[in-house]
Amino acid sequence: MDELTWLQNWYRQWCDGDWEHSYGITISTLDNPGWSVDIDLIDTDLESKHFEAVKLERSELDWVHCSLQEGVFKGRGGPLNLKEILQIFHRWAAL
Numbered sequence: 001m002d003e004l005t006w007l008q009n010w011y012r013q014w015c016d017g018d019w020e021h022s023y024g025i026t027i028s029t030l031d032n033p034g035w036s037v038d039i040d041l042i043d044t045d046l047e048s049k050h051f052e053a054v055k056l057e058r059s060e061l062d063w064v065h066c067s068l069q070e071g072v073f074k075g076r077g078g079p080l081n082l083k084e085i086l087q088i089f090h091r092w093a094a095l
Contacts, residue, residue: 011025022042025040034079035076035081035082037074037082039075039089040071040072041072046073046093051092053066054088059078061079061080062080062081064088073089075088
């Protein structure tokens with residue numbers, strides 16, 4: 001299963017009539033250029049799971065930073081790194 005399909009299923013799993021009114025997933029672009037991914041973990045099975053921050057700096061356009069901050073998985077990356085950000089979240093969440 002590809003990362004986008006998996007993420008859609010993960011999101012659907014937590015939609016219970018309440019959760020999705022306060023939490024969710026945001027994917028947007030950055031102006032440097034790049035991607036921003038925020039995935040709310042509050043009230044999910046991942047809320048208290050440890051995540052080791054990721055910081056990869058390959059070039060000015062090929063980079064990834066992922067961390068957990070206040071119950072939110074935050075992934076940032078270069079213009080071609082969206083899939084990699086989703087892979088990092090998927091691998092961690094599926095452990």
